[in-house]
Amino acid sequence: MLNFPTWRRLVVIGLVVLGLGYALPNLFYPRVELHNDAVAAIEASGSTAEREADRSAWPDWLPSSLVNLGLDLRGGAHLLAEVRVEDVYAARMDALWPDVRDALRDERDTVGAIRRQNAPEGELRVSIENADGMARALEVVRELAQPVATLTGVGSKNIEVAGQDRTIIVTLSEAERTATDDRTIQQSLEIIRRRVDEVGTREPTIQRQGERRILIQVPGLGSAEELKALIGTTAQLTFNPVISRTSDGNVSPGPRNVVYPSLDEDGIFYVLEQTPVVTGEDLVDAQPTFDQNGRPAVSFRFDPAGARKFGDYTAENVGSPFAIVLDGEVISAPRINEHIPGGSGIITGNFTVEESTNLAVLLRAGALPAEMTFLEERTIGPQLGQDSIDAGKIASIVAFIGVLLFMGLVYGWFGLLANVALILNVGMIFGLLSAIGATLTLPGIAGIVLTIGMAVDANVLVFERIREELRAGRGPARAIDLGYEKALSAIIDANLTTFITAVILFIMGSGPVKGFAVTLALGIITSVFAAIYVTRLMIVIWFERRRPKTLVV
Structure with missing residues (x-):
């Protein structure tokens, strides 16, 4: 049977x-x-x-x-983007400068005066006054090196320190560059995915291609330009000390300073310290809201570390202006009227409701770690x-x-x-x-x-x-x-x-x-x-x- x-x-x-x-x-x-x-x-x-x-x-x-x-x-929309990882190298060196400065200040009797010099992108150059203190200065800076946090970089340090005359040259090690490249691409993938998901698109394709490229395909989206508008900006938010305010966009800002235009005031520029006090990476939340006059704005909140840095700075600089910068433009530069200990605040400007909502989405998703160059774009x-x-x-x-x-x-x-x-x-x-x-x-x-x-x-x-x-x-x-x-x-x-x-x-x-x-x-x-x-x-x-x-x- x-x-x-x-x-x-x-x-x-x-x-x-x-x-x-x-x-x-x-x-x-x-x-x-x-x-x-x-x-x-x-x-x-x-x-x-x-x-x-x-x-x-x-x-x-x-x-x-x-x-x-x-x-x-x-x-829908199709984009092929290349991530400029070199931007991250420069940012890493810029972030390392305060640690190097503080470490060498403790050895001032030996090394003398210290000064940061202009350097090629991805390098940190610091000159010291006393040539006899060079050996000690190199030793102090090398002590700042940390192990590379990847399996392929086991036994390697994250920075390399060399000396030339009275100049200390700091660069990322090859193992750290490789780890940084991979971390930057993965972070970019995650942030792009968050931004695309925020607008409710269906089944996007977001994947790595090669070493530095990212493929982004979003079915149902109107155009490639719409997709670029959503993910094409780095949305890098920084809070920088203000040095001066001017109407001359060609003014020389001085060493380690930058000149950024005002978003709200035509013809007005701000000279700011290049190194920010806090950045968008310290943000944990951003929401569209309205200011006391009923105009669209964006409220933000820092994590504990960012709240501490923000609170310390506002306590020490009451009465001074403080610039809120988004992608190289000063959104606003309010005066610090009092100590702000809570780590939260509000960004005001000439926003529409839609612009404040989009800005909150970008900030909440996080800043892209590096600029992206779009190599290919198609609208189907x-x-x-x-x-x-x-x-x-x-x-x-x-x-x-x-x-x-x-x-x-x-x-x-x-x-x-x-x-x-x-x-x-x-x-x-x-x-x-x-x-x-x-x-x-x-x-x-x-x-x-x-x-x-x-x-x-x-x-x-x-x-x-x-x-x-x-x-x-x-x-x-x-x-x-x-x-x-x-x-x-x-x-x-x-x-x-x-x-x-x-x-x-x-x-x-x-x-x-x-x-x-x-x-x-x-x-x-x-x-x-x-x-x-x-x-x-x-x-x-x-x-x-x-x-x-x-x-x-």
Whole structure:
């Protein structure tokens, strides 16, 4: 008798129904998408009549996960950016200067007066007065070195210190530069992801390419310019001491000072100390708000370390102006009227409500550690995406019809059962893609088309084995059992090697290659399941009902 126990039948039927249930929302894509957006909006900011109406577009008790459409299917924005890690080297040297200065001041009797000199980007140069104190000065500065905090940099220090005449030259070590590059790219990836997520876009692709490049693809976004406006700014917020205020933008600021224009006052410039007291990295929160006059503003709050530095400075400089600088422009320069111990404040300026909201988003997500240069930018319109979908549909339908005709003509009734399993197989692929929240791209459609062609391979192996057993004189029931039993190893071997290939493509590839690998891998899983279990279950049910004396396969 055919070996297919009841519990296995129930499991197979249950898995098929579950897969088709998860695939069902994709047949009603606009309605389910409207429902999902309404649910997310209600969770984020409360219920309204309009949101409740949108939510009712799809029943809550049904699955609502969708296959996300990639950039080439939905349209959207594409950017390829290169991160200027050299900016971080310069910032690191600038941040090291106060520590070097304080350490050498303790040795003033030996080294004499100290002065910071102009240096190439990524270097810190400090001159000392007494040449005889050079050895001691180098020793003191080298004591500031810290171990490199990476596995590849074990045993290395983060800075290298050299002497030339009466000048101390400090640079980042090679191991620290490598660690800094990796840390900068990873930090940039995370900050870009936060900024993109803040505006509620669906399934963006944000990934590293090469050593210093980042690929950003956001489906559904209007243009590349809109995406650049969201992530293209470094949003570096600093709080700098004010030296003077002038209308001459070409004034010489003096050593270690900078000249920045005022954002609110046309023709006004501020001369500031280059080294800030606190930066946006010390921020833990920023929210849009309104000032005492009802104008849009942004409130901020520092972490404990930033609050301490901010409080100490305001206590020591009551009555002095203090510049709030964003990306090289002075937003405002209020006077410090009293000690501010709480580590919080408000940024005012000529903001609109939208500008204050966007600024809060950028500050809350964090400052990009370095400037980005956009090497490639593209805007893919929804019409082009629809053309891709239509072409993919045509390819899938042609492949589907071709396979159905072949199986029906060659294997008769068994081929028709295999065709039913193939239809269920495609539904289960979309069910899996929906369940895991995968993104479908044009190469992903190619993976589905390939899966349709490969899906019947296992059935062909089984049916040919059944034919061999029938020719050997086996009875119908025994021939079916032996056909599945003897074909199993070949099915597993053939599909396992293809599955391994798909895994390698997913690990080593990027972007479209990953999309192809995902659909191919999932298609292999569902195809093997459909051939070994679904088709067999249908054959068993048919055989038990009809009890044929002979088989024609």
